[in-house]
Amino acid sequence: MNLRNFAALIFSLLVSLETQAQDVLRIGTTALPPTLGNPYRNTGTPHIFTWSATFDGLTRIDAGGTLQPWLATHWESINPLTWHIKLREDVVFSNGVPFNADAVVNVLDYLTSDAAIREAVAREFSFVDSARAIDSFTVEIVTNVPTPHLPRALPLLHIVEPEQWNRLGPEGFSRDPVGTGPYRPINFSASKIKYRAVPTSWRKPFISRMEKIVAPEAYVRTQAVLAGQMDIALSLGPEEADTIAAMGGRSLSWSTAALWAINFHHGRGNPLDDVRVREALNLAIDREGLVDGLLAGIPELPTQPATSIVYGFNPTLPPIPFDRARARALLAEAGYPGGFKFVVQGAIGSGANDAAMYQKVAQDLLTIGVTMEIRTFPVSQLIRSVMEGEWSGDAFGVTFASEPTVDVLRPLRNHSCLWVHPWYCDERIMPAIEEALITFDEDRGLALRHDIMKFYRDEWVALYLYQIVRFAGTRGNVRGFSEVHGFVSYEDIQFVEE
Numbered sequence: 001m002n003l004r005n006f007a008a009l010i011f012s013l014l015v016s017l018e019t020q021a022q023d024v025l026r027i028g029t030t031a032l033p034p035t036l037g038n039p040y041r042n043t044g045t046p047h048i049f050t051w052s053a054t055f056d057g058l059t060r061i062d063a064g065g066t067l068q069p070w071l072a073t074h075w076e077s078i079n080p081l082t083w084h085i086k087l088r089e090d091v092v093f094s095n096g097v098p099f100n101a102d103a104v105v106n107v108l109d110y111l112t113s114d115a116a117i118r119e120a121v122a123r124e125f126s127f128v129d130s131a132r133a134i135d136s137f138t139v140e141i142v143t144n145v146p147t148p149h150l151p152r153a154l155p156l157l158h159i160v161e162p163e164q165w166n167r168l169g170p171e172g173f174s175r176d177p178v179g180t181g182p183y184r185p186i187n188f189s190a191s192k193i194k195y196r197a198v199p200t201s202w203r204k205p206f207i208s209r210m211e212k213i214v215a216p217e218a219y220v221r222t223q224a225v226l227a228g229q230m231d232i233a234l235s236l237g238p239e240e241a242d243t244i245a246a247m248g249g250r251s252l253s254w255s256t257a258a259l260w261a262i263n264f265h266h267g268r269g270n271p272l273d274d275v276r277v278r279e280a281l282n283l284a285i286d287r288e289g290l291v292d293g294l295l296a297g298i299p300e301l302p303t304q305p306a307t308s309i310v311y312g313f314n315p316t317l318p319p320i321p322f323d324r325a326r327a328r329a330l331l332a333e334a335g336y337p338g339g340f341k342f343v344v345q346g347a348i349g350s351g352a353n354d355a356a357m358y359q360k361v362a363q364d365l366l367t368i369g370v371t372m373e374i375r376t377f378p379v380s381q382l383i384r385s386v387m388e389g390e391w392s393g394d395a396f397g398v399t400f401a402s403e404p405t406v407d408v409l410r411p412l413r414n415h416s417c418l419w420v421h422p423w424y425c426d427e428r429i430m431p432a433i434e435e436a437l438i439t440f441d442e443d444r445g446l447a448l449r450h451d452i453m454k455f456y457r458d459e460w461v462a463l464y465l466y467q468i469v470r471f472a473g474t475r476g477n478v479r480g481f482s483e484v485h486g487f488v489s490y491e492d493i494q495f496v497e498e
Contacts, residue, residue, distance in 0.1 A: 025210040025493060028221035028230040031379055032214055036188050037177030038170050039158040040111065040119040042383070044401065046235060048486035050212060053195060054094075055158035055179035056203075058085065058104070059151050061406045063484050065257065065309045067151055071099065071159060071180065080146040080440060081129075085154075087137040093161040094184040094198040101133035106162035108141065115170075120387075123413070124156050146438040148445065152311075155404040155487070182491040183210050190214075206480075206494035222473060225249055231478050232493075236471045237353040238296040244473030252472045257310050257406045257485055258399040259302055262344055262361065262463035263415070265394055265423045271340045272394060278460035280330035283323045284368045290360050291466050294353040299466040304453040305400040305411065307467045312408035312436075312449025317457050320464065327368045339369025343393035346374055347382040358397070361465070386414070389421025396423075399468060403485040408449050409436055415461065424462075429455045 029049065035041040039051045058072035074086040091099040108131035116122035129144040143150065161178035168176065177185055182205035183195035195210040213230060215221045221233035222240040226247050233244070238253065245251035264272045271277045291299045300307055303317040331337060348355045355376075362372040375393055377385075382398065385391050400411040412418065412433055417425035429452060436448035474481060480492035 023208050025207045025232070025490075025495075026213060026230045027210065028213050028215050028224055028233040030214070030216050030235050032188075032191075032193060032212060034380065036174040036193075037185050038174040039160070039177075039179075040116065040121040040170075043120045043124065043156060044383070044399075045486065046379075048404075049234065049483065049488050050193070051158055052181060052487045053183040053210065053212075053490045054177055054181040054185060055160065056091075056181055057157050057159070057404075058087075058154035060155050060487060061152065061257075061404055061485050065311060065406045070155070072151075072154065075151045075154075077148070077440070078140075081143050083141045083143070083147075083150055084134065085139045085141060087139065088202070089137050091180050091202045092200050093164075093178050093180055094201065095161060095164065095178045096200065097161050097163060097178075099159065099180055100136045101139045103159050103162050104139045104157070105131045105133050106165065107157060107159055110165070121156055121158075124153060146440060148440045149405065149407055149409065149437070152405040152407055155485070201491070203489075203491035205491045210490070225473050225475055228475065231475050231495075232481055233473045234470075236473055237294070238298075238471055239353075241471040241473045248476045250474045250476060250478065252474065252481065253296070253298060254470055254483065255298065255300065255307070255309075256468045256470060257307055257402040258468040259305055259307055260357075260397070260399055260465045260468050261302075261305065262395050262397050262465065263423055264462060265391060265396075266425070266461075268394065270342065270394060271334070271336055272342060274334045275459055276330045276334040277336065277340075278463075280327040280334070280368065281365060281370065281463050282320055282460050283327040283330070284370070285320075285361060285364050285463070285465065286322050287320070287466060288322070290357065290364075294356050294360065295466065295469055298469045301466060302464040304457045305415065305462065305464060306402060306408045306453060310402045310406050310408050312446060312453065314450040314453040314457075316450070317454060324368055331368060331370070336369075339371065341371040341373065342395060343373045343375055345382070345385070345391065345393040345396040346376055347379045347397065348376045354397070357465070361463070387421070391423070395463070400462075404487070406485060408453060409433065412452070415456075426459065426461075 030046050033042055033047040033050055039055050056071050060068045060070045062068050071088055072085050073088055076084050078084055108128055110116055111122045111125050112128050127143045127145055127147045129142045131141050134140050164178045165173050182201045182203045184198050185193050186196050187194040191214040193212040197205045197208045218236050218240050224230040225233045225244050241251035287301050291297055303319055306313045346358045358374045365372050402410045415424055417430050432448050432452050436445055439445045477495050477498045479496050480494050482489050
């Protein structure tokens with residue numbers, strides 16, 4: 001073979017490899033769901049990004065916070081304890097089985113059974129008493145308490161194919177999941193999920209194969225996009241996203257309905273039990289400097305444990321001032337003129353520039369004499385600690401996550417006495433929370449939410465920092481990626497000619 005023919009062969013092989021690569025969408029993420037394809041065990045990031053490739057809920061919340069139909073087309077409250085849900089009639093599961101009311105009933109029967117005790121999503125639907133199919137595409141849901149927010153909870157009700165679920169059980173199904181989404185997982189490993197497209201999906205995708213690839217370090221995900229080894233890198237910082245854009249790719253950023261905070265463990269007999277101390281810590285933080293320096297100035301600054309897009313946000317609460325003189329005075333008034341020390345546990349790598357964020361907060365607090373010791377731990381340990389109540393510090397970093405319901409009450413299922421292992425529990429506010437959860441009077445419900453937000457602000461329940469902003473980077477030929485309240489529209493992603 002002469003040199004020209006050899007070069008032609010190499011060129012044709014390279015073209016073939018490129019063509020093959022364009023048939024595979026490769027997405028870099030920080031972690032995969034530990035329960036593989038079981039969509040009921042985890043509800044937080046980054047795991048929630050995975051579910052919408054394979055599953056659909058009954059409703060969705062759009063970018064403006066408005067409830068929208070999805071697998072359900074209509075819903076009606078028949079009385080305070082009964083809802084009728086109408087379903088789409090043109091949907092099939094990835095194994096060809098038609099979607100219908102029996103599939104919804106099967107999920108709710110499982111989530112309300114003793115078998116679902118370990119499922120995080122089961123706790124989200126603890127208000128459900130029973131469900132039945134009225135006809136093939138109408139479900140009746142009966143609740144054990146009035147549940148006006150039920151339609152906003154339905155994005156979390158990911159629908160699994162009932163025969164596959166019942167035949168394999170949760171463990172077996174997790175390795176061979178079947179849903180109504182655009183992709184079906186075909187192989188799981190510790191660092192990768194491989195998918196194939198579902199051409200019969202009502203959300204038919206453009207790309208025939210997909211891979212979700214674990215790379216915990218943002219730098220590694222960035223370099224993988226630059227080297228053509230990944231097409232999309234999630235959970236970047238603004239610097240990494242800008243680096244990708246500077247090298248011919250695209251930088252993406254979007255705001256969320258979640259607020260980042262350092263949450264105090266209350267009732268431990270330490271300085272954090274004093275509301276004056278908690279207020280002092282909040283006043284000591286230069287939030288504008290923090291978001292300008294680490295998050296490109298994009299995040300909304302907090303006034304309460306919710307962002308302005310969330311239903312129930314109280315618009316009357318003023319910004320949190322940056323006032324170190326007042327902070328020092330409050331510490332002295334509380335009996336800590338020389339400051340004190342506390343330990344915060346932080347899961348690094350789950351958010352944009354989160355390691356630098358902890359350092360910046362620690363530096364700010366040191367200016368008022370407070371030493372914040374940072375102890376890092378993995379996201380998996382954070383989840384276990386939240387679920388089991390085992391902590392080694394005085395505080396920890398976690399979101400007030402209103403997604404996917406986009407209601408201020410959503411995070412209070414954790415950040416109040418409602419949680420089984422609460423880090424914050426104040427019985428004074430519980431009557432308002434409990435009434436807000438059950439009232440169908442919209443004006444009363446909104447007023448209660450405003451009162452609750454004011455209470456959480458006045459009690460300085462946590463160190464409120466900033467709205468969560470997510471950053472991603474893509475290769476230059478990728479279009480259509482978006483994420484809204486944890487839902488990724490995988491079917492819209494496509495490759496275009498550069």
